[in-house]
Amino acid sequence: LLRWNEVRYRKKGLPPGTMGWPVFGETTEFLKQGPNFMKNQRARYGKFFKSHILGCPTIVSMDPELNRFILLNEGKGLVPGYPQSMLDILGNCNIAAVHGSTHKYMRGALLSLISPTMIKDQLLPKIDEFMKSHLSNWDGKTINIQEKTKEMALLSSLKQIAGMESGPVCEAFKPEFYKLVLGTLSLPIDLPGTNYRRGFQARKNIISILRQVIEERRASPKAQHDMLGCLLRIEDSRHKLSDEEIIDHIITILYSGYETVSTTSMMAVKYLHDHPRALQELREEHLNIRERKGPEEPIDWNDYKSMRFTRAVIFETARLATIVNGVLRKTTREMELNGFVIPKDWRIYVYTREINYDPFLYPDPLIFNPWRWLDKSLESQKYFMIFGGGSRLCPGKELGIAEISTFLHYFVTRYRWEDVGGDKILKFPRVEAPNGLHIRVLSY
Numbered sequence: 001l002l003r004w005n006e007v008r009y010r011k012k013g014l015p016p017g018t019m020g021w022p023v024f025g026e027t028t029e030f031l032k033q034g035p036n037f038m039k040n041q042r043a044r045y046g047k048f049f050k051s052h053i054l055g056c057p058t059i060v061s062m063d064p065e066l067n068r069f070i071l072l073n074e075g076k077g078l079v080p081g082y083p084q085s086m087l088d089i090l091g092n093c094n095i096a097a098v099h100g101s102t103h104k105y106m107r108g109a110l111l112s113l114i115s116p117t118m119i120k121d122q123l124l125p126k127i128d129e130f131m132k133s134h135l136s137n138w139d140g141k142t143i144n145i146q147e148k149t150k151e152m153a154l155l156s157s158l159k160q161i162a163g164m165e166s167g168p169v170c171e172a173f174k175p176e177f178y179k180l181v182l183g184t185l186s187l188p189i190d191l192p193g194t195n196y197r198r199g200f201q202a203r204k205n206i207i208s209i210l211r212q213v214i215e216e217r218r219a220s221p222k223a224q225h226d227m228l229g230c231l232l233r234i235e236d237s238r239h240k241l242s243d244e245e246i247i248d249h250i251i252t253i254l255y256s257g258y259e260t261v262s263t264t265s266m267m268a269v270k271y272l273h274d275h276p277r278a279l280q281e282l283r284e285e286h287l288n289i290r291e292r293k294g295p296e297e298p299i300d301w302n303d304y305k306s307m308r309f310t311r312a313v314i315f316e317t318a319r320l321a322t323i324v325n326g327v328l329r330k331t332t333r334e335m336e337l338n339g340f341v342i343p344k345d346w347r348i349y350v351y352t353r354e355i356n357y358d359p360f361l362y363p364d365p366l367i368f369n370p371w372r373w374l375d376k377s378l379e380s381q382k383y384f385m386i387f388g389g390g391s392r393l394c395p396g397k398e399l400g401i402a403e404i405s406t407f408l409h410y411f412v413t414r415y416r417w418e419d420v421g422g423d424k425i426l427k428f429p430r431v432e433a434p435n436g437l438h439i440r441v442l443s444y
């Protein structure tokens with residue numbers, strides 16, 4: 001019986017590896033040992049091995065060249081392979097649920113909302129206004145920076161999407177969104193009290209809030225210059241979006257930019273605290289920007305573009321903390337990869353974490369060294385996969401960096417801070433501080 005998985009998935013041409021226990025496979029080892037599980041399996045079976053994790057037979061690819069190949073060749077028998085709970089809760093029109101030509105046009109619509117021109121003309125002023133107010137009155141307080149950055153990522157997106165910032169709609173939205181996020185990371189067991197059921201219910205509640213917002217918009221003669229305004233204006237009949245598609249676009253933007261932006265911001269605060277020289281250089285960059293401006297004057301595109309060291313801090317944070325461990329794909333037919341035959345419907349875990357610690361790409365890889373990114377070519381090297389790659393390369397990269405940069409701008413020019421101490425940070429499977437990350441904030 002214990003060899004059930006080995007027998008069930010035995011097939012000629014598969015890469016080496018072990019399939020673990022019936023049903024559970026090697027999920028427990030994977031979640032418990034995290035990156036060490038991957039390293040051990042690699043030592044035994046090489047950079048391309050089979051396993052059974054998170055309920056699915058899975059091929060793990062830790063080979064940078066092959067990872068690149070997989071990301072660049074998505075059309076050829078590979079589609080996103082995210083867990084069922086995520087697809088159910090994020091919706092059928094979610095970008096991770098579509099492929100081929102539907103993905104192309106959904107992605108096009110999304111890109112038009114968060115392109116550099118949009119950031120420059122419409123989003124950056126909103127982000128600036130939001131950060132200024134979100135970061136007010138922290139002086140003299142002990143705050144949980146994890147909670148604050150999560151709130152920041154959600155509320156800043158709501159403001160950019162539909163001008164929602166505070167008030168009853170936002171307050172109703174917040175708890176539902178948190179439940180939705182938890183649901184996407186749960187086992188798809190539809191029973192009362194499970195995170196999956198709660199997440200699904202939260203999706204329904206979010207849809208009804210968004211439907212109401214859309215109806216109010218349609219009834220109002222005023223043209224709104226935000227993402228929802230743009231989505232409602234896409235009138236070209238071939239690409240006109242249904243309400244369902246508009247709602248799933250909004251959920252996609254909220255969800256994709258939530259943990260990524262909040263966790264990178266939190267970890268940047270942590271690393272800057274631990275590396276005073278980097279903090280000093282970052283602060284100088286932002287004080288120089290402030291010197292050129294009036295006290296309440298917002299930061300604009302040129303200021304953002306001048307934040308070279310800030311950008312380097314963000315990349316170094318995303319690299320060292322490994323905000324994204326990898327991406328998931330699924331085979332839609334039997335296919336050959338790296339000389340092996342991968343059956344249909346197997347998951348492929350494109351594990352990119354190890355690339356972040358490759359000493360040839362990043363000398364002294366465990367040291368926080370933002371200066372390494374001042375050489376721009378590092379950002380365009382072919383194994384740079386912090387934002388994914390190929391046809392699913394993160395479309396929100398620039399927007400995410402702009403948000404984190406604006407947050408850091410107001411944070412370091414207004415405040416200094418001390419670690420309260422005693423908080424633990426977990427790095428796997430997600431970067432998080434289970435009991436929060438508390439800092440004591442004082443005015444600068």
Ligand code: HEM
Pocket residue numbers: 080095096107110114252253254256257258260261264318323324327328385386387388389391392393394395396397399400401
């Ligand atoms: C530091 C911040 C961010 C990081 C590290 C990050 C990382 C990533 C990665 C690795 C992928 C590839 C997923 C895959 O191939 O399956 C991705 C895709 C995506 N990201 Fe981001 N992201 C960030 C911020 C954002 C923001 C702010 C938004 C939205 C406004 C966003 C929207 C998306 C979307 C919609 C996709 C799916 C693209 C597609 O399937 O075509 N991301 N992101």
